[in-house]
Amino acid sequence: MTAPVELPPRLAELVEDFSDVSVKERLQLLLELSEELPALPERYSGHRDQMEQVHECQTPLFLAVEVAADPDRTVHLFFDAPPEAPTTRGFASIMQTGLDGEPAAEVLAVPNDFYLALGLGEAVSPLRLRGMAAMLARIKNQVRSAG
Amino acid sequence: MPVPNDTHPKLAAYAHPERLVTTEWLAEQLQQPGVAVVESDEDVLLYDTGHIPGAVKLDWHTELNDPVTRDYVDGARFAELLGERGIGRDTTVVIYGDRNNWWAAYALWVFSLFGHQDVRLLDGGRAKWVAEGREMTRDEPTPAKVDYPVIERDDSAIRAFKDDVLAHLGQPMVDVRSPGEYSGELLHMPDYPQEGAVRGGHIPGAASVPWARAAAEDATFKSRDELEAIYQQEQGLSPSDDVIAYCRIGERSSHTWFVLTHLLGFPHVRNYDGSWTEWGNSVRVPIAVGAERGSVK
Numbered sequence: 001m002t003a004p005v006e007l008p009p010r011l012a013e014l015v016e017d018f019s020d021v022s023v024k025e026r027l028q029l030l031l032e033l034s035e036e037l038p039a040l041p042e043r044y045s046g047h048r049d050q051m052e053q054v055h056e057c058q059t060p061l062f063l064a065v066e067v068a069a070d071p072d073r074t075v076h077l078f079f080d081a082p083p084e085a086p087t088t089r090g091f092a093s094i095m096q097t098g099l100d101g102e103p104a105a106e107v108l109a110v111p112n113d114f115y116l117a118l119g120l121g122e123a124v125s126p127l128r129l130r131g132m133a134a135m136l137a138r139i140k141n142q143v144r145s146a147g
Numbered sequence: 148m149p150v151p152n153d154t155h156p157k158l159a160a161y162a163h164p165e166r167l168v169t170t171e172w173l174a175e176q177l178q179q180p181g182v183a184v185v186e187s188d189e190d191v192l193l194y195d196t197g198h199i200p201g202a203v204k205l206d207w208h209t210e211l212n213d214p215v216t217r218d219y220v221d222g223a224r225f226a227e228l229l230g231e232r233g234i235g236r237d238t239t240v241v242i243y244g245d246r247n248n249w250w251a252a253y254a255l256w257v258f259s260l261f262g263h264q265d266v267r268l269l270d271g272g273r274a275k276w277v278a279e280g281r282e283m284t285r286d287e288p289t290p291a292k293v294d295y296p297v298i299e300r301d302d303s304a305i306r307a308f309k310d311d312v313l314a315h316l317g318q319p320m321v322d323v324r325s326p327g328e329y330s331g332e333l334l335h336m337p338d339y340p341q342e343g344a345v346r347g348g349h350i351p352g353a354a355s356v357p358w359a360r361a362a363a364e365d366a367t368f369k370s371r372d373e374l375e376a377i378y379q380q381e382q383g384l385s386p387s388d389d390v391i392a393y394c395r396i397g398e399r400s401s402h403t404w405f406v407l408t409h410l411l412g413f414p415h416v417r418n419y420d421g422s423w424t425e426w427g428n429s430v431r432v433p434i435a436v437g438a439e440r441g442s443v444k
Contacts, residue, residue, distance in 0.1 A: 030192060084245060086190060086196050087192045088190070122209070123191070124208070125191070
């Protein structure tokens, strides 16, 4: 047994929020998060060529990762998914809320299967959840390759 | 009192016009007793962002599937699902959804396995309703629970299993996946999570007719003439044929099943819901690769 990895504080809070409520309420929470996904800043809007597409999502999702030059190598995340894909937007919003502004080392330390703790498998089906795993994997790859 | 059919001239040309309704028709029938509107989507949250007033949600992944066995729910569970949505055996059910009615067609096919008599699709689905600026709401209806009888599912007429497909080799089949999946270059459809198949290609002899060819730009079905040109003139299928359609898990092929059965009037069409995720993982079943149909040796 290894000690449980500590998630970044806001991600841990989200996991707690989800696991505290019923399956139906989890969907409601995901819907609220999908509505809170920030719009793209000007430097990305209309510039999908500068973003990476997450092919594993059911609906095209575009992702950009910036790693700041500060000592913490602070990570910033940007997502773009259409309003008719609220589930994908909700997953992106979990990443945005939970990981944006965290040091690179913290982002890389998030377990790849952290999303299982959200308890969304029953609410959205395990297949639909795969997009979330892919999102995290691509975020980590970009953080690593940012030097 | 049976609910009248939509007599729109475009629908009248189809073999079974009673299986489709237009957005205009539905807008006028929303308050009609005996009509239930059901939304069935790819995206499990889309209904919750706003839906047609009075519509109830039915999710394919989490509700129409058995949670343990790879199969559909049984008669008791189906009766429960419909009863709690206020749908009776005599209710006229109109189903609509996202992505050109993929999942709506799938739901309609499952309703048909249980022999629900009057089930129709909204031509153009959710996209057309939204594009026309028609009313949407977030209010969830609270239908009074009704008794839906427990009906045993009848898989014999419109559902094919792997053994049925093996016995059917050499007869007409339609593979409705993308050309890359058909040829074997791709193991799953582009831009979509994959369920995983260890082999790529298609069932020998199957014609490649990607499902979306049956849909027009606005997500409605193409006209009868256009559909006949694709499936009959171009692909050489005939209404008297015994046809099996398949895709990856049976959702896209439900759309084609609907086209062949209800719009073109083929009486013997089965949907193989095991589809490529079963066939492409099965030991020693024949597989053809490349763009040609291939044949069984």
